[in-house]
Ligand code: NAD
């Protein structure tokens with residue numbers, strides 16, 4: 001497979017009247033006219049954080065103003081621990097204080113944290129206002145900005161309070177990734193690798209060959225990986241928008257374990273992508289214990305994640321604590337935990353049929369020990 005991503009690509013999320021484009025390309029942030037074309041009225045609230053406002057927010061606000069758009073910047077504190085009620089209220093307070101109306105578009109400029117909280121604010125402010133996602137992390141460009149899942153965390157569980165709410169457009173400016181810290185780049189690669197494992201074996205094989213180019217942020221390799229990931233995500237979302245048929249649930253490979261790591265360690269200690277990476281290794285081990293994957297398949301999963309500088313073992317919270325934390329997962333149905341496993345490389349499936357002892361063994365085998 002050779003990277004054939006063009007300098008600018010437009011994909012589509014096909015959801016009937018909720019359909020929207022995903023624009024991917026270098027320096028799209030400078031294209032104010034395109035951004036403005038998605039606004040129903042020349043009024044936006046630009047929601048971002050303390051890190052991104054000086055990097056990209058200030059310039060974007062100035063360009064929009066020059067274009068005749070009224071801009072209300074809303075700057076949240078930076079971090080997963082602020083994907084919470086007080087930060088959400090900060091958005092509502094600002095919108096109300098400035099009398100923002102139902103035609104004010106909320107622009108989410110940032111990573112998945114900003115995208116998720118702004119999306120939830122857009123879904124609920126005055127029962128719903130337009131939303132544009134401008135993702136600036138690799139994770140957000142390949143996953144969280146697409147598909148309309150919005151949420152905040154609760155101390156008892158991640159993403160527990162939220163809504164499905166699709167944006168008018170996703171605008172992914174790949175140039176923003178040049179300022180992304182290396183650890184965040186790796187976290188995004190976890191979600192990229194996920195697509196290969198759940199439904200796209202040729203992409204996984206491409207990643208095995210090209211992971212070093214991605215680590216080095218090679219523009220052509222990055223553009224291809226983002227495009228291919230978004231194609232996968234758009235197809236899954238179009239097939240099962242609200243995670244009702246089991247198709248979209250597959251996007252959560254590794255997440256049941258990952259969410260347990262994130263909440264068990266305290267939000268913000270492990271990055272979401274890091275927790276997903278370690279969680280995917282547990283899922284692969286579990287699939288092996290159930291006779292689905294071979295040991296060398298698990299080795300391939302571990303190897304590509306390690307080469308992407310991601311963790312491949314889980315912190316030692318104790319198997320019992322993991323079981324307790326996983327009990328709060330959204331995939332629990334009728335009191336029964338459900339898991340995404342791999343039937344074979346590149347083919348994931350959802351099952352509730354996992355014996356407790358097999359699960360405990362896979363957790364024990366995956367716990368990091370010095
Ligand atoms: P994040 O939003 O915390 O961003 C990571 C860090 O990078 C932050 O400090 C941010 O300020 C900084 N940053 C962002 N863009 C930058 C840039 N271009 N240059 C320099 N610094 C930059 O983390 P994330 O990994 O983007 O998102 C994780 C969140 O996404 C989690 O809350 C997770 O639950 C959520 N998520 C949601 C979905 C979904 O479908 N809605 C999917 C996956 C993950």
Ligand code: GLY
Pocket residue numbers: 143144146147149248249251252
């Ligand atoms: N990241 C999981 C989903 O969008 O469904």
